[in-house]
Amino acid sequence: MNIARQRLCQCGLRQGLARSRLYSQARPERKYTASRVAPLALGAGVVTGLSFYFFYPDASRSAPTSTTALLSPSHFTPSTVLSNENSGPDTKLLELVVPPELLPRCDATDPLAPSFAPIWSVYIKDDDIQVERPYTPLEGVDDQGRMLFWIKKYPKGEVGRWLHLKKPGEKIELRGPLTNWLWKESEWDEIVMISGGTGITPFYQLLHSVISRQSEASPRFTLLHSSRTPAELPPPKIMDTLSTFAAQNPQKFRMELFVDSREGTPPPAHLPNPRLGRIGKPAIEQCLGINNRDSWWRRLFWKREAQKPSRKVLFLVCGPDQMVNAISGPFGRNFSQGPIGGILSEMGFSANEVWKL
Structure with missing residues (x-):
């Protein structure tokens, strides 16, 4: 994407999203008792919230x-x-x-x-x-x-x-x-998309564009998607398209599904069998081909530096706040990117290798 257009659009997006976020107040000094703190905190929160709503610049309103x-x-x-x-x-x-x-x-x-x-x-x-x-x-x-x-x-x-x-x-x-994010076809060797729930929608839009163009220059794509149960996985309109693309282009796209519970109706047989559990560090390391597993005694006496792939990898993360926080750290103020945290920070990835949506 063009940088000027990207900044303009992202500014509008962040202003709109920021309205739905609350900002915590500074903790009162300890000399106040609990009975006095509660009304003060409540009053400050109400005043701050109303001031933010009425005076925060927002052209969309x-x-x-x-x-x-x-x-x-x-x-x-x-x-x-x-x-x-x-x-x-x-x-x-x-x-x-x-x-x-x-x-x-x-x-x-x-x-x-x-x-x-x-x-x-x-x-x-x-x-x-x-x-x-x-x-x-x-x-x-x-x-x-x-x-x-x-x-x-x-x-x-x-x-x-x-x-x-x-x-x-x-x-x-x-x-x-x-x-929300500018697609540059030749900038990355691999793009790893990590999503939860309806957070898959921006990644489907990206993949649909790539599938439609059938470009040979596109990077390798990996999708790690998590839902609470098999019944809550994306509908066939989404999953069938991705499953077909993965089957026809195994060197270009791979997809792995995760569920918190296997209760309810199982997914269709043509879809990958979901792994039980949440997307964690082992799953990310596996998709990158990294082996950081040592025996317990080796981990006790020797701390290995985090391994990173030699190829250029970009992570895109989209989903519920709890998942985004665990994978890449929370968003910053006014829905800015904020510092990189969570699993990707532990693995040594920096801000120019991670984008939160």
């Missing part, structure tokens, strides 16, 4: 709606629901369409022109409570303006629950595209 301007992050564009089908526990495949004449033309010579190169997302607005959330179109957008989303409904997720109720023909406003 007052972004207009246009039915004639080209699709852009600066305003909302009405789209129409084509279908909204169940795809698993608390998930749906939602297909939207925007008027094709409103799709902007991508101009590689213009650093400020919108880009539909992976990985990008759009903000979808809940008109009832005027709240927006980012969602990644699985296959980007086609020439007819159609976009397909995999939407999960969370107990406290206002927009997801609202989207699950939408019916064909109804209108939904969105704005974008906003670039």
